[in-house]
Amino acid sequence: MKQTLGFGLIVLFLAAVLAMDCAAQKAPADSQFMAIQSVSVLPIVDARADKKTNVNAEKLQDKVVKHLDKMHYPAGAASTSGEAGEIIVEDVEKPTPSYVKKLGPVNERWVMVIFLDDVYYSRTARSSLAGTGGSNVAELKGFLFDKDTGALVWKHKGIGEVKGLGPAGSEKALDEAIKAMLRSLPDRPKN
DSSP states (O other): OHHHHHHHHHHHHHHHHHHHHHHHHSOBOOHHHHTOOOEEEOOOEEOOSOOOSOOOHHHHHHHHHHHHHHTTOOEEEOSOOBTTOSOOHHHHHSOOHHHHTTBSOTTOSEEEEEEEEEEEEEOOHHHHHHTOOOEEEEEEEEEEEETTTTEEEEEEEEEEEEESSOGGGHHHHHHHHHHHHHTTSOBOOOO
């Protein structure tokens, strides 16, 4: 009995240490992120090679805005990509300050570009036999720019996977991809 109790206390201690470590992994917001007054989320760039799955890009843009607001980043949906015109991934992965300054509305300092890389439903023989109904997968890539400095200040990829919902589960997979993508943004205190 004592041995079981001792083992249980060790497991509890290790779980507490791991929980503290996981909580500490998300860095607090630095002054650059605290300076953000408002993020302008540009229209979603549909960069998918296969566009069989229908995705409402405006609804996806609104969901990104809502997630940012929940994270205490004031955000709004922009109706235009600005003077930059058509946005391609190569331009934002290695941006020049002059290009960054052309992104989004003229009066906005902080702009976010989101690429929809993929949305698909996969039904494997194994999932069919197990009765899980396959998986819905969504992949997004996000970039945050400071137009005043012309700098890329944040980028991250998010993958969402939802099992067992059938082909109609792509919206839930997109929600999970948004959360995974934005999870790496530093915490901001509630105003």
